[in-house]
Structure formats: structure tokens, C-alpha cells
Amino acid sequence: MTETGNRLARVAGMAVLGAVLHTGAAQAQNPFDVFNLFGGKSAAPNAPQPANVGPQKPASQQGSSAAPPWSGEDGGSGHPTMTAQAIREAAANFDNCVAGFWPDAQxxxxxxxxxxxxxxxLxxxxxxxxxxxxxPEFTKAIWEYLDIxxxxxxxxxGREILAQYKPQFDAVERAYGVDRYIIASIWGIESNYSTQMGDRYVLNSTATLACVGRRQNYFKDEFLxxxxILHRGDLRPEQLRGxxxxxxxPTQFMPTAFKRFAVDADGDGRRDVVDNPADLIASTANNLKKDGWQSGQTWGYEVAxxxxxxxxxxxxxxxxxLARWEELGVRRPNGQPFPRGGEKAYLLAPAGAEGPGFLMLTNFRVIMKYxxxxxYALAIGHFADRLRGGPPFVQPxxxxxxxxxRSERLELQQLLAQRGFYRGTPDGQFGSLTREGLRNFQASIGAPADGFATGEMLERLRGR
Structure with a gap:
């Protein structure tokens, strides 16, 4: 199994970030997609709006009009259900597959x-x-994504949103104890405040993935x-676009996450996380709260x-x-003390010894459950601090x-494996096993064992 084989990351755009930052195999509520970093549909400027209204054309055509058709080729995973022949056979049986879900739906x-x-x-x-x-060929570094x-x-x-919906944020902070700035940050980063929510019909996408390809059992649950959601009347079909x-x-709920976390904050009988700001804000807060959000605490600290x-x-x-980290020489770059030295944190060095460090508290792990x-979690936490009036990161x-x-990453994993430092299956995507292997190699050559994959480290592995 590859390092990323079991990871259900939130969408294609954030998978890029995860690979750049060597994420582990944690699971999230959305398996592959969060938002599109570089594009999206426009929405009304002053309120959450659906990205595109309604299944107004055949379901098979739902999605971007500029989207290319299926390549007709085998998938890259090597999974037997992802061969071109298996995909065609499953697609030919699509109607029977969907009809077969009726007993479970009943x-x-x-x-x-x-x-x-x-x-x-459908x-x-x-x-x-x-x-x-x-x-995908990953070409962005973490600092470039944070810039974006x-x-x-x-x-x-974000500040406009916080002012416009102040009563809703006030009520949610009282009810759930979740920081309004974190909620506003998730809203902004997931969908750029409702302007980039996706335009595919959710029922059609989940039905396709439930009947064709790998992870069918997962998507069957999402489809049902x-x-x-539609049968209960929480949302209308035209709202289920993503x-x-x-x-x-706006904060990108998978159907099963909606079922677990969505709330009817204004008591109108519907849990509308698309067009109702009260429900949207409260549901996102409920998600974080149930995932273990600690009221009155931050997500972490930049450290030198x-x-x-x-x-x-x-x-x-x-x-x-935090007190123990201080004893080890880890300090806040502005010289301020940690407010609560007894809190526990782990050290993250996303750009190695040459970049800033971060001490991550419990709430950072909660964001990573999202x-x-x-x-992603670093961007959410930092964006929230900036909305609160905090400064940019201090260190360069x-x-x-x-x-x-990707070919270089694959080569790096292969070379680590050849030298006995890597126990996974090389796949060109970095996770905890790659970071561990690279650290051990770096330690063996007397370099800082920061797990940061650079061109220089690749050259050292090549023996040049």
C-alpha cells in the first residue's frame, strides 16, 4: 500500500498542499476535493449563493462547460476497477447499479x-x-500557497463577512465556543467566500463514483x-452543486459530514448550509466542536x-x-512568552531548518480533521490570526x-528505499514514511534531519 492509499484528503486542490508538506494518512470528511485554487464561479458579493443554480441540463453534462471528457485511458493507480475496460463495463451497467441502491435507500x-x-x-x-x-505535477511550495x-x-x-454576519457569529461563539475567526477563515479558504464552490451536481457525481471505479462503497454511502438530504428537504437539488x-x-461539506454536523440554527425546519448564513456558520462550528475544539485556545505559535x-x-x-520546548531553545520570534506553558504541542518545520517553525496545539489537530x-491547517490558523488583526509570519x-x-520525488523515494531508509511503496507523493526516511538519511550524513526534500538532498542521495 502506498503512503497515500488510505488518505481521504479534502479535494484535488488541497491534495497539492498535502503532498508539498509531507502529510500523513489522516482522514477528512471530504475524500478528494476542497476547492479550486485558481478558478471558480462568481457569486453575489454580499451573501452565500449557490455556484450555479440547479440541474438545468442533463446530469451527464453537469459541471464546467469547459471540462474535458474522460480520457478513455487506464487510471494511474493500477487498481483493477480503474482499467479503461472495467470503467466502460461499469458505466454500461450504471442504470442497474443505481436502481440496485433502492433497498438501501428504503x-x-x-x-x-x-x-x-x-x-x-442521472x-x-x-x-x-x-x-x-x-x-498531478505539484509545482507550488508552501509559501507560494500561503501567498495565494x-x-x-x-x-x-473576510472582515466584511465578519461584520455582515456579526449576530450569527456572536450566537455561534456563545453556543459552541468556537472562534469566529477560524470559521470565517474556513469559509474564505474553502470557497473564497462562496465564489468557488464547484458546479457539479453532487447526486450525479456520487452516483458515478458509487458505481464506477475504486472506493465504490465509500461513495455509495455519500450518494445515499x-x-x-433531498428527501428530507434540507436542500433543493439546485443547491447540491459542488x-x-x-x-x-461555502465550507464544503460532504453529504455524510452534513448528516453528522449540520444544524438548523434559525429554526426554520431546514439545515441549509448553502444559502443560510446562520446554518452555515453554526454547522461549521458544530463540526469543529465535535472534533474536539478547545474553547479559548489558539491553534499554535510561530517559533524560532x-x-x-x-x-x-x-x-x-x-x-x-510549551515550557519544555522553551528549555530546548524554541522561542517565539517576537520574544513574547507563551501564555500557558503547560499546554502541549508538537513542532512542525514545513520548510526545514531554513524556514520558520511552528508549535502546534490541540486545535491545530482539530483543523486537520477538517x-x-x-x-491547509496552517493556512486556516494564520488566516484567522490575520483576520483578528495579527501580523504576518515574522521569519522568512x-x-x-x-x-x-513528481519524477524527482519518485526517484528520491526509490533511492531512500535502496539505501534502506524508506519502508513504503514509492509513489511520488510524500507522507510520514518519506519524511521519516529522509530524516534518517540526513542524520546519517550529518545534515540537519529536518525531513525537507530539496534538490540538494536528492543530489546527495544520487551520490554526486
Whole structure:
């Protein structure tokens, strides 16, 4: 199994961040998609709006009009259900597959009329097979993504949102104890404040993925849950538009996450996380609260790591008190003390010894349950601090370093494996096993064991 084989990351855009930052195999509520970093549909400027209203054309055509068709080729995972022949055979049986879900739908309380009405016209969107099994070429470093996500325009819009919906944020903070700035940050980064929510019909996407390709059992649950949402009347079909993997709404709920966390904050009988700000804000807060959010605490601190530091201690498993980190020479770069020295944190060094360090508290782990990419959680926490009026990060990033290409990452893993440092299956995507292997190699050659993959480290592995 590859390092990323079991990771259900929040969408294609954030998978890039996860790979750049060597994420582990944590799971999130949305398996593949969060938002599109570089594009999206426009929405009304002053309120949450659906990205595109309604299934107004055949379900097979739902999605971007510029989207390319299925390539017709085998998927990149090597999974037997992702061969071109298996995809075609499953697609030919799509209608029978969907009809076969009726007994399960009935057990969930969905009426025969609702099942027939909402499944009518669905057809397989095989372009999803390419998206599911793609091997994207990652070209952005963490500092470049932070530049994109935490910018002046997004911060200005975030402050407008916080002012416009102040009563809703006030009520949610009282009820759930979740920081309004974190909620506003998630809203801004997930969908750029409702302007980039995706335009595929969720029911059609989840039906396709439930009947074709790998992870069918996972998406069967998402499909049936989407039917429950429509049958119950929480949302209308035209509101269920989102990413290719089925995430929808301004803060990108998967159907099963909606079922667990969505709340009717204003008591109108519907849990509308798409167009109702009260429900949207409260549901996102409920999600974080149930995932373990600690009221009145921050997510973490930027820290300066001393030269000669043993970066083998920079590991999620090494939770030390802030006071102990101070004893090890780790300090806040502005010289301020940690407010509560007894809190426990782990050290994250996303750009190695040449970049800033971060001590991550419990709430950072909670954000990572929303999306398991460390870069995502760092962007959320930092954006929230900036919305609160906090400063940019103090220390510089090593902007002279370049991100390794996928072929270079694959080669790095293979070379680590040849030398006995890597126990996973090389796949070109970095996770905890790659970071551990690279650290051990770096330690063996007397380099800072920070687990940061650079061109220089690749050259050292090549023996040049």
C-alpha cells in the first residue's frame, strides 16, 4: 500500500498542499476535493449563493462547460476497477447499479417517489475517473500557497463577512465556543467566500463514483446520504452543486459530514448550509466542536528554532509542554512568552531548518480533521490570526528552494528505499514514511534531519 492509499484528503486542490508538506494518512470528511485554487464561479458579493443554480441540463453534462471528457485511458493507480475496460463495463451497467441502491435507500426512510424523482436522468460522468486517479505535477511550495490563500483581498472580504454576519457569529461563539475567526477563515479558504464552490451536481457525481471505479462503497454511502438530504428537504437539488467528489456549500461539506454536523440554527425546519448564513456558520462550528475544539485556545505559535537543533524531535508524536520546548531553545520570534506553558504541542518545520517553525496545539489537530493537509491547517490558523488583526509570519521562507517534480520525488523515494531508509511503496507523493526516511538519511550524513526534500538532498542521495 502506498503512503497515500488510505488518505481521504479534502479535494484535488488541497491534495497539492498535502503532498508539498509531507502529510500523513489522516482522514477528512471530504475524500478528494476542497476547492479550486485558481478558478471558480462568481457569486453575489454580499451573501452565500449557490455556484450555479440547479440541474438545468442533463446530469451527464453537469459541471464546467469547459471540462474535458474522460480520457478513455487506464487510471494511474493500477487498481483493477480503474482499467479503461472495467470503467466502460461499469458505466454500461450504471442504470442497474443505481436502481440496485433502492433497498438501501428504503431502509434509510427514503420514499419510492423521492428515489425515482431524484435519480431520474442521472448518468455516469466518466471524467471523474481521470480526476480520481490523476497524478498531478505539484509545482507550488508552501509559501507560494500561503501567498495565494492569505492575501489582502481575501482578508478584506473576510472582515466584511465578519461584520455582515456579526449576530450569527456572536450566537455561534456563545453556543459552541468556537472562534469566529477560524470559521470565517474556513469559509474564505474553502470557497473564497462562496465564489468557488464547484458546479457539479453532487447526486450525479456520487452516483458515478458509487458505481464506477475504486472506493465504490465509500461513495455509495455519500450518494445515499445525499438522497436523504433531498428527501428530507434540507436542500433543493439546485443547491447540491459542488466539487467533483461531492463536497458542497461555502465550507464544503460532504453529504455524510452534513448528516453528522449540520444544524438548523434559525429554526426554520431546514439545515441549509448553502444559502443560510446562520446554518452555515453554526454547522461549521458544530463540526469543529465535535472534533474536539478547545474553547479559548489558539491553534499554535510561530517559533524560532535554534541552530543545531535536533529535528528528529519535530514529529507529531512528540507532544511536549510549551515550557519544555522553551528549555530546548524554541522561542517565539517576537520574544513574547507563551501564555500557558503547560499546554502541549508538537513542532512542525514545513520548510526545514531554513524556514520558520511552528508549535502546534490541540486545535491545530482539530483543523486537520477538517482537512488532513498540514499546509491547509496552517493556512486556516494564520488566516484567522490575520483576520483578528495579527501580523504576518515574522521569519522568512527559503524561497530560493524549488519544489521537486513528481519524477524527482519518485526517484528520491526509490533511492531512500535502496539505501534502506524508506519502508513504503514509492509513489511520488510524500507522507510520514518519506519524511521519516529522509530524516534518517540526513542524520546519517550529518545534515540537519529536518525531513525537507530539496534538490540538494536528492543530489546527495544520487551520490554526486
Amino acid at each position: 431502509r434509510r426512510g427514503i420514499s419510492r417517489d423521492s428515489f425515482a424523482r431524484f435519480t431520474a436522468g 448518468s455516469p460522468d466518466l471524467r471523474l475517473m481521470d480526476l480520481m486517479d490523476s497524478q 490563500l492569505v492575501n489582502d483581498n481575501r482578508m478584506a472580504r 446520504t445525499a438522497l436523504e 466539487s467533483w467528489a461531492g463536497a458542497f456549500g 528554532v535554534p541552530r543545531g537543533f535536533d529535528y528528529m524531535k519535530a514529529d507529531r508524536k512528540q507532544m511536549l509542554t 482537512n488532513p493537509a498540514e499546509a 521562507w527559503p524561497r530560493h528552494e524549488r519544489v521537486l517534480s
